[in-house]
Amino acid sequence: MQKALISASAHEHGRALAGKAALVTGATSGIGLGIATALAAAGADVVLNGLGDAAEHRNLIEGLAAEHGIRTAFSGADMSKPDEIAGMIAAATDELGKVDILVNNAGIQHVEAVETFPPQKWDQIIAVNLSAAFHTIRGVVPGMKSRGWGRIINVASAHALVASPFKSAYVAAKHGIAGLTKTVALETAEHGITINAICPGYVLTPLVERQIPDTARARGLTPDEVVRDVLLKAQPTRKFVTTGEIGALAVFLSSDAAQSITGAALPVEGGWTAQ
Numbered sequence: 656m657q658k659a660l661i662s663a664s665a666h667e668h669g670r671a672l673a674g675k676a677a678l679v680t681g682a683t684s685g686i687g688l689g690i691a692t693a694l695a696a697a698g699a700d701v702v703l704n705g706l707g708d709a710a711e712h713r714n715l716i717e718g719l720a721a722e723h724g725i726r727t728a729f730s731g732a733d734m735s736k737p738d739e740i741a742g743m744i745a746a747a748t749d750e751l752g753k754v755d756i757l758v759n760n761a762g763i764q765h766v767e768a769v770e771t772f773p774p775q776k777w778d779q780i781i782a783v784n785l786s787a788a789f790h791t792i793r794g795v796v797p798g799m800k801s802r803g804w805g806r807i808i809n810v811a812s813a814h815a816l817v818a819s820p821f822k823s824a825y826v827a828a829k830h831g832i833a834g835l836t837k838t839v840a841l842e843t844a845e846h847g848i849t850i851n852a853i854c855p856g857y858v859l860t861p862l863v864e865r866q867i868p869d870t871a872r873a874r875g876l877t878p879d880e881v882v883r884d885v886l887l888k889a890q891p892t893r894k895f896v897t898t899g900e901i902g903a904l905a906v907f908l909s910s911d912a913a914q915s916i917t918g919a920a921l922p923v924e925g926g927w928t929a930q
């Protein structure tokens with residue numbers, strides 16, 4: 656595990672999450688990076704996880720540590736591999752002493768009709784978007800129970816609440832995460848732990864950018880038509896949601912003011928599921 660350590664003393668006063676330790680999966684890009692940055696700005700120490708280039712990850716954690724005066728570390732664990740997930744939880748606990756805030760965010764997508772949807776893509780999406788959260792949650796709940804405080808935030812999707820065609824694995828995994836969220840909320844409610852699912856609408860991250868050409872092919876549209884007539888058509892605001900908005904909600908859910916919010920699936924989707 657890579658790590659960066661900067662003294663927090665100059666920064667820690669008055670920040671809501673000072674002294675808390677967070678672990679964010681899929682934090683090298685998009686929404687996960689937005690959440691990790693928001694938690695860091697609120698004073699939490701943060702372990703970031705994700706795939707990709709080690710040198711970029713070092714720059715990322717060193718930049719966050721320097722900017723916010725917090726401790727940061729990085730784990731390259733693959734969220735489709737339960738043994739690597741267990742290793743990540745152990746290393747994060749080693750580095751920061753505990754995991755108070757767990758954000759299950761890593762996610763992947765594949766857009767194709769169900770009858771040609773490759774079975775290995777199905778398995779991979781269920782592993783990363785759903786089963787990984789089971790493995791991380793079972794790893795951190797004992798420590799949270801022993802300290803009588805914990806926050807678990809699952810980055811689900813509007814697709815945890817409603818479906819779209821050609822996304823069978825993704826929609827199944829996201830509906831599954833909503834069920835896991837409710838179940839664990841009931842099991843942990845008396846231990847000072849909350850667990851909630853944030854359900855974003857479309858956020859213009861690499862995950863969405865990558866699916867525009869596939870959706871164009873699947874629906875016989877141009878990429879511009881996909882943005883206007885498929886993505887933003889779903890959202891009455893006709894605007895993409897931003898990573899900063901999701902980060903701000905994650906900070907609020909991590910605060911003591913949110914201690915009575917648990918087991919919820921919270922839409923942040925410009926009115927999509929109100930229709």
Ligand code: NAD
Binds near residue numbers: 762
């Ligand atoms: P992204 O592609 O920008 O980032 C995905 C992150 O997950 C990256 O850090 C990547 O390295 C990591 N990742 C992927 N596979 C991994 C694996 N096997 N092990 C470890 N890390 C892995 O995507 P994003 O749009 O920021 O999506 C983040 C989450 O938000 C996902 O769960 C996604 O389903 C959800 N979401 C996204 C949108 C959107 O419109 N972008 C909307 C609703 C929900």
